[in-house]
Amino acid sequence: MAPKSKEKPKTPTSSQPPPAIEDLFTTLDRHIQRSEYEQAVKVADQVLSIAPADEDAIRCKVVALVKDDKIDDALSLIHSFHKLPIDLGFQKAYCLYRQNKLDEAFECLRGRERDSETLLLEAQILYRLGKTDACVDVYRKLQNSQIETAEVNFVASLVSAGKASQVKGALESW
Amino acid sequence: FPPAFQSIPRNPIVLDLAYNCIEFPVLEERMKKGRGGFMSRFFR
CATH class of the missing domain: 1.25.40 (Serine Threonine Protein Phosphatase 5, Tetratricopeptide repeat)
Incomplete structure:
Protein backbone atom coordinates (compact mmCIF):
# COMPACT_ATOMS: atom_id res chain seq x y z
CA MET A 1 0.00 0.00 0.00
CA ALA A 2 1.24 3.46 -0.87
CA PRO A 3 1.97 5.71 2.09
CA LYS A 4 -0.21 8.72 2.64
CA SER A 5 1.43 11.52 0.72
CA LYS A 6 -0.49 14.52 1.95
CA GLU A 7 0.45 14.29 5.58
CA LYS A 8 2.04 17.51 6.65
CA PRO A 9 4.19 17.47 9.75
CA LYS A 10 3.04 20.09 12.19
CA THR A 11 6.40 20.78 13.73
CA PRO A 12 7.45 24.41 13.49
CA THR A 13 10.45 25.23 11.34
CA SER A 14 13.64 26.06 13.16
CA SER A 15 13.48 29.71 12.15
CA GLN A 16 10.49 30.28 14.41
CA PRO A 17 11.06 31.31 18.02
CA PRO A 18 10.40 28.60 20.61
CA PRO A 19 6.84 28.59 21.97
CA ALA A 20 6.22 30.35 25.26
CA ILE A 21 6.38 28.16 28.33
CA GLU A 22 2.79 28.90 29.31
CA ASP A 23 1.64 27.77 25.86
CA LEU A 24 3.56 24.55 26.30
CA PHE A 25 1.99 23.96 29.71
CA THR A 26 -1.45 24.58 28.21
CA THR A 27 -0.73 21.91 25.58
CA LEU A 28 0.79 19.63 28.19
CA ASP A 29 -2.29 19.93 30.38
CA ARG A 30 -4.55 19.08 27.45
CA HIS A 31 -2.56 15.93 26.70
CA ILE A 32 -2.76 14.94 30.36
CA GLN A 33 -6.53 15.45 30.46
CA ARG A 34 -6.84 13.24 27.38
CA SER A 35 -4.45 10.59 28.72
CA GLU A 36 -2.11 11.16 25.76
CA TYR A 37 0.98 10.31 27.71
CA GLU A 38 3.40 9.91 24.85
CA GLN A 39 2.52 13.39 23.62
CA ALA A 40 2.75 14.72 27.17
CA VAL A 41 6.33 13.43 27.42
CA LYS A 42 7.24 15.23 24.20
CA VAL A 43 5.81 18.53 25.38
CA ALA A 44 7.47 18.17 28.78
CA ASP A 45 10.73 17.68 26.87
CA GLN A 46 10.07 20.91 25.00
CA VAL A 47 9.67 22.75 28.29
CA LEU A 48 12.84 21.14 29.62
CA SER A 49 14.78 22.21 26.54
CA ILE A 50 13.97 25.81 27.53
CA ALA A 51 14.00 25.40 31.30
CA PRO A 52 16.05 22.27 32.13
CA ALA A 53 15.20 22.24 35.86
CA ASP A 54 11.51 23.08 35.70
CA GLU A 55 9.99 21.03 38.52
CA ASP A 56 6.48 20.82 37.04
CA ALA A 57 7.82 19.65 33.69
CA ILE A 58 10.04 17.07 35.35
CA ARG A 59 7.15 15.78 37.48
CA CYS A 60 4.84 15.65 34.46
CA LYS A 61 7.39 13.69 32.46
CA VAL A 62 7.99 11.16 35.24
CA VAL A 63 4.27 10.64 35.86
CA ALA A 64 3.48 10.42 32.13
CA LEU A 65 6.14 7.73 31.69
CA VAL A 66 4.74 5.75 34.61
CA LYS A 67 1.19 6.08 33.27
CA ASP A 68 2.48 4.97 29.86
CA ASP A 69 3.97 1.87 31.53
CA LYS A 70 7.54 2.94 30.72
CA ILE A 71 8.81 2.17 34.19
CA ASP A 72 12.45 1.74 33.16
CA ASP A 73 12.46 5.11 31.43
CA ALA A 74 10.78 6.77 34.41
CA LEU A 75 13.35 5.34 36.77
CA SER A 76 16.35 6.42 34.72
CA LEU A 77 14.82 9.87 34.41
CA ILE A 78 14.42 10.06 38.19
CA HIS A 79 18.08 9.03 38.55
CA SER A 80 19.16 11.72 36.10
CA PHE A 81 17.51 14.40 38.25
CA HIS A 82 18.73 13.14 41.60
CA LYS A 83 20.92 16.20 42.16
CA LEU A 84 18.00 18.60 41.92
CA PRO A 85 16.11 19.43 45.09
CA ILE A 86 12.95 17.72 43.83
CA ASP A 87 11.46 14.97 45.94
CA LEU A 88 10.68 12.06 43.65
CA GLY A 89 11.19 9.44 46.35
CA PHE A 90 7.68 8.05 46.20
CA GLN A 91 7.77 7.79 42.42
CA LYS A 92 11.16 6.10 42.61
CA ALA A 93 9.93 3.62 45.21
CA TYR A 94 6.89 2.84 43.08
CA CYS A 95 9.02 2.20 39.98
CA LEU A 96 11.31 -0.10 41.96
CA TYR A 97 8.22 -1.93 43.24
CA ARG A 98 7.01 -2.38 39.68
CA GLN A 99 10.40 -3.82 38.76
CA ASN A 100 10.05 -6.19 41.69
CA LYS A 101 13.12 -4.69 43.39
CA LEU A 102 11.24 -4.92 46.61
CA ASP A 103 14.02 -4.38 49.14
CA GLU A 104 15.26 -1.31 47.30
CA ALA A 105 11.72 0.01 47.05
CA PHE A 106 11.18 -0.51 50.76
CA GLU A 107 14.48 1.20 51.54
CA CYS A 108 13.44 4.14 49.40
CA LEU A 109 10.32 4.70 51.51
CA ARG A 110 12.26 4.67 54.75
CA GLY A 111 12.33 8.06 56.45
CA ARG A 112 9.44 9.43 54.44
CA PHE B 1 -23.03 -38.05 38.15
CA PRO B 2 -22.57 -35.07 37.81
CA PRO B 3 -20.41 -34.61 40.90
CA ALA B 4 -21.50 -31.99 43.41
CA PHE B 5 -19.99 -28.51 43.20
CA GLN B 6 -17.16 -27.88 45.56
CA SER B 7 -15.70 -24.58 46.68
CA ILE B 8 -11.97 -24.12 46.17
CA PRO B 9 -9.71 -21.44 47.59
CA ARG B 10 -8.34 -18.90 45.14
CA ASN B 11 -5.58 -16.38 45.47
CA PRO B 12 -6.95 -13.17 46.93
CA ILE B 13 -7.12 -10.14 44.69
CA VAL B 14 -4.63 -7.35 45.32
CA LEU B 15 -5.14 -3.99 43.64
CA ASP B 16 -2.30 -1.64 42.77
CA LEU B 17 -3.66 1.30 44.73
CA ALA B 18 -0.28 3.04 44.93
CA TYR B 19 -0.54 3.56 41.17
CA ASN B 20 -3.40 5.99 41.76
CA CYS B 21 -1.13 8.03 44.03
CA ILE B 22 1.22 8.78 41.12
CA GLU B 23 -0.39 12.04 40.10
CA PHE B 24 0.39 14.92 37.80
CA PRO B 25 1.15 18.28 39.39
CA VAL B 26 -1.50 21.01 39.15
CA LEU B 27 -0.60 23.14 36.14
CA GLU B 28 -3.27 25.82 36.55
CA GLU B 29 -0.75 28.53 37.48
CA ARG B 30 1.61 27.62 34.68
CA MET B 31 -0.86 27.88 31.84
CA LYS B 32 -1.72 30.78 29.63
CA LYS B 33 -4.80 32.59 30.83
CA GLY B 34 -6.97 35.61 30.12
CA ARG B 35 -5.16 36.57 26.96
CA GLY B 36 -7.81 35.80 24.39
CA GLY B 37 -6.95 32.14 23.95
CA PHE B 38 -8.94 29.95 21.61
CA MET B 39 -11.49 28.86 24.20
CA SER B 40 -12.04 32.33 25.65
CA ARG B 41 -13.74 33.32 22.43
CA PHE B 42 -16.53 30.97 23.43
CA PHE B 43 -16.68 31.95 27.08
CA ARG B 44 -16.85 35.68 27.22
Whole structure:
Protein backbone atom coordinates (compact mmCIF):
# COMPACT_ATOMS: atom_id res chain seq x y z
CA MET A 1 0.00 0.00 0.00
CA ALA A 2 1.24 3.46 -0.87
CA PRO A 3 1.97 5.71 2.09
CA LYS A 4 -0.21 8.72 2.64
CA SER A 5 1.43 11.52 0.72
CA LYS A 6 -0.49 14.52 1.95
CA GLU A 7 0.45 14.29 5.58
CA LYS A 8 2.04 17.51 6.65
CA PRO A 9 4.19 17.47 9.75
CA LYS A 10 3.04 20.09 12.19
CA THR A 11 6.40 20.78 13.73
CA PRO A 12 7.45 24.41 13.49
CA THR A 13 10.45 25.23 11.34
CA SER A 14 13.64 26.06 13.16
CA SER A 15 13.48 29.71 12.15
CA GLN A 16 10.49 30.28 14.41
CA PRO A 17 11.06 31.31 18.02
CA PRO A 18 10.40 28.60 20.61
CA PRO A 19 6.84 28.59 21.97
CA ALA A 20 6.22 30.35 25.26
CA ILE A 21 6.38 28.16 28.33
CA GLU A 22 2.79 28.90 29.31
CA ASP A 23 1.64 27.77 25.86
CA LEU A 24 3.56 24.55 26.30
CA PHE A 25 1.99 23.96 29.71
CA THR A 26 -1.45 24.58 28.21
CA THR A 27 -0.73 21.91 25.58
CA LEU A 28 0.79 19.63 28.19
CA ASP A 29 -2.29 19.93 30.38
CA ARG A 30 -4.55 19.08 27.45
CA HIS A 31 -2.56 15.93 26.70
CA ILE A 32 -2.76 14.94 30.36
CA GLN A 33 -6.53 15.45 30.46
CA ARG A 34 -6.84 13.24 27.38
CA SER A 35 -4.45 10.59 28.72
CA GLU A 36 -2.11 11.16 25.76
CA TYR A 37 0.98 10.31 27.71
CA GLU A 38 3.40 9.91 24.85
CA GLN A 39 2.52 13.39 23.62
CA ALA A 40 2.75 14.72 27.17
CA VAL A 41 6.33 13.43 27.42
CA LYS A 42 7.24 15.23 24.20
CA VAL A 43 5.81 18.53 25.38
CA ALA A 44 7.47 18.17 28.78
CA ASP A 45 10.73 17.68 26.87
CA GLN A 46 10.07 20.91 25.00
CA VAL A 47 9.67 22.75 28.29
CA LEU A 48 12.84 21.14 29.62
CA SER A 49 14.78 22.21 26.54
CA ILE A 50 13.97 25.81 27.53
CA ALA A 51 14.00 25.40 31.30
CA PRO A 52 16.05 22.27 32.13
CA ALA A 53 15.20 22.24 35.86
CA ASP A 54 11.51 23.08 35.70
CA GLU A 55 9.99 21.03 38.52
CA ASP A 56 6.48 20.82 37.04
CA ALA A 57 7.82 19.65 33.69
CA ILE A 58 10.04 17.07 35.35
CA ARG A 59 7.15 15.78 37.48
CA CYS A 60 4.84 15.65 34.46
CA LYS A 61 7.39 13.69 32.46
CA VAL A 62 7.99 11.16 35.24
CA VAL A 63 4.27 10.64 35.86
CA ALA A 64 3.48 10.42 32.13
CA LEU A 65 6.14 7.73 31.69
CA VAL A 66 4.74 5.75 34.61
CA LYS A 67 1.19 6.08 33.27
CA ASP A 68 2.48 4.97 29.86
CA ASP A 69 3.97 1.87 31.53
CA LYS A 70 7.54 2.94 30.72
CA ILE A 71 8.81 2.17 34.19
CA ASP A 72 12.45 1.74 33.16
CA ASP A 73 12.46 5.11 31.43
CA ALA A 74 10.78 6.77 34.41
CA LEU A 75 13.35 5.34 36.77
CA SER A 76 16.35 6.42 34.72
CA LEU A 77 14.82 9.87 34.41
CA ILE A 78 14.42 10.06 38.19
CA HIS A 79 18.08 9.03 38.55
CA SER A 80 19.16 11.72 36.10
CA PHE A 81 17.51 14.40 38.25
CA HIS A 82 18.73 13.14 41.60
CA LYS A 83 20.92 16.20 42.16
CA LEU A 84 18.00 18.60 41.92
CA PRO A 85 16.11 19.43 45.09
CA ILE A 86 12.95 17.72 43.83
CA ASP A 87 11.46 14.97 45.94
CA LEU A 88 10.68 12.06 43.65
CA GLY A 89 11.19 9.44 46.35
CA PHE A 90 7.68 8.05 46.20
CA GLN A 91 7.77 7.79 42.42
CA LYS A 92 11.16 6.10 42.61
CA ALA A 93 9.93 3.62 45.21
CA TYR A 94 6.89 2.84 43.08
CA CYS A 95 9.02 2.20 39.98
CA LEU A 96 11.31 -0.10 41.96
CA TYR A 97 8.22 -1.93 43.24
CA ARG A 98 7.01 -2.38 39.68
CA GLN A 99 10.40 -3.82 38.76
CA ASN A 100 10.05 -6.19 41.69
CA LYS A 101 13.12 -4.69 43.39
CA LEU A 102 11.24 -4.92 46.61
CA ASP A 103 14.02 -4.38 49.14
CA GLU A 104 15.26 -1.31 47.30
CA ALA A 105 11.72 0.01 47.05
CA PHE A 106 11.18 -0.51 50.76
CA GLU A 107 14.48 1.20 51.54
CA CYS A 108 13.44 4.14 49.40
CA LEU A 109 10.32 4.70 51.51
CA ARG A 110 12.26 4.67 54.75
CA GLY A 111 12.33 8.06 56.45
CA ARG A 112 9.44 9.43 54.44
CA GLU A 113 6.41 10.94 56.07
CA ARG A 114 4.03 8.04 56.63
CA ASP A 115 1.11 9.51 54.77
CA SER A 116 -1.51 7.35 53.09
CA GLU A 117 0.31 7.02 49.76
CA THR A 118 3.49 5.88 51.48
CA LEU A 119 1.54 3.43 53.63
CA LEU A 120 -0.33 2.02 50.62
CA LEU A 121 2.89 1.34 48.73
CA GLU A 122 4.58 -0.02 51.84
CA ALA A 123 1.70 -2.45 52.34
CA GLN A 124 1.89 -3.62 48.72
CA ILE A 125 5.65 -4.18 49.03
CA LEU A 126 5.22 -6.11 52.28
CA TYR A 127 2.56 -8.26 50.64
CA ARG A 128 4.86 -9.22 47.79
CA LEU A 129 7.68 -9.86 50.24
CA GLY A 130 5.38 -12.31 51.97
CA LYS A 131 5.49 -10.31 55.21
CA THR A 132 1.78 -10.63 55.58
CA ASP A 133 1.50 -9.86 59.30
CA ALA A 134 3.32 -6.55 58.87
CA CYS A 135 1.16 -5.92 55.82
CA VAL A 136 -2.03 -6.42 57.84
CA ASP A 137 -0.75 -3.92 60.42
CA VAL A 138 -0.20 -1.28 57.75
CA TYR A 139 -3.69 -1.73 56.31
CA ARG A 140 -5.11 -1.37 59.81
CA LYS A 141 -3.45 2.05 59.95
CA LEU A 142 -5.18 2.94 56.69
CA GLN A 143 -8.53 1.82 58.00
CA ASN A 144 -9.90 5.32 58.57
CA SER A 145 -8.29 7.03 55.60
CA GLN A 146 -11.27 6.54 53.27
CA ILE A 147 -9.17 5.16 50.43
CA GLU A 148 -11.46 3.61 47.90
CA THR A 149 -11.21 -0.18 47.59
CA ALA A 150 -8.32 -0.41 50.05
CA GLU A 151 -10.39 -3.00 51.91
CA VAL A 152 -9.85 -5.36 48.96
CA ASN A 153 -6.13 -5.42 49.70
CA PHE A 154 -6.76 -5.57 53.42
CA VAL A 155 -8.82 -8.73 52.94
CA ALA A 156 -6.10 -10.21 50.73
CA SER A 157 -3.49 -9.54 53.40
CA LEU A 158 -5.66 -11.08 56.12
CA VAL A 159 -6.29 -14.21 54.04
CA SER A 160 -2.61 -14.55 53.14
CA ALA A 161 -1.66 -14.07 56.77
CA GLY A 162 -3.88 -17.01 57.69
CA LYS A 163 -6.38 -14.73 59.38
CA ALA A 164 -9.32 -15.44 57.13
CA SER A 165 -11.54 -15.78 60.18
CA GLN A 166 -11.01 -12.06 60.88
CA VAL A 167 -12.17 -10.93 57.46
CA LYS A 168 -15.84 -10.58 58.29
CA GLY A 169 -15.23 -8.55 61.42
CA ALA A 170 -12.60 -6.44 59.70
CA LEU A 171 -14.93 -5.57 56.85
CA GLU A 172 -17.72 -4.65 59.24
CA SER A 173 -15.51 -2.19 61.04
CA TRP A 174 -13.88 -0.82 57.85
CA PHE B 1 -23.03 -38.05 38.15
CA PRO B 2 -22.57 -35.07 37.81
CA PRO B 3 -20.41 -34.61 40.90
CA ALA B 4 -21.50 -31.99 43.41
CA PHE B 5 -19.99 -28.51 43.20
CA GLN B 6 -17.16 -27.88 45.56
CA SER B 7 -15.70 -24.58 46.68
CA ILE B 8 -11.97 -24.12 46.17
CA PRO B 9 -9.71 -21.44 47.59
CA ARG B 10 -8.34 -18.90 45.14
CA ASN B 11 -5.58 -16.38 45.47
CA PRO B 12 -6.95 -13.17 46.93
CA ILE B 13 -7.12 -10.14 44.69
CA VAL B 14 -4.63 -7.35 45.32
CA LEU B 15 -5.14 -3.99 43.64
CA ASP B 16 -2.30 -1.64 42.77
CA LEU B 17 -3.66 1.30 44.73
CA ALA B 18 -0.28 3.04 44.93
CA TYR B 19 -0.54 3.56 41.17
CA ASN B 20 -3.40 5.99 41.76
CA CYS B 21 -1.13 8.03 44.03
CA ILE B 22 1.22 8.78 41.12
CA GLU B 23 -0.39 12.04 40.10
CA PHE B 24 0.39 14.92 37.80
CA PRO B 25 1.15 18.28 39.39
CA VAL B 26 -1.50 21.01 39.15
CA LEU B 27 -0.60 23.14 36.14
CA GLU B 28 -3.27 25.82 36.55
CA GLU B 29 -0.75 28.53 37.48
CA ARG B 30 1.61 27.62 34.68
CA MET B 31 -0.86 27.88 31.84
CA LYS B 32 -1.72 30.78 29.63
CA LYS B 33 -4.80 32.59 30.83
CA GLY B 34 -6.97 35.61 30.12
CA ARG B 35 -5.16 36.57 26.96
CA GLY B 36 -7.81 35.80 24.39
CA GLY B 37 -6.95 32.14 23.95
CA PHE B 38 -8.94 29.95 21.61
CA MET B 39 -11.49 28.86 24.20
CA SER B 40 -12.04 32.33 25.65
CA ARG B 41 -13.74 33.32 22.43
CA PHE B 42 -16.53 30.97 23.43
CA PHE B 43 -16.68 31.95 27.08
CA ARG B 44 -16.85 35.68 27.22
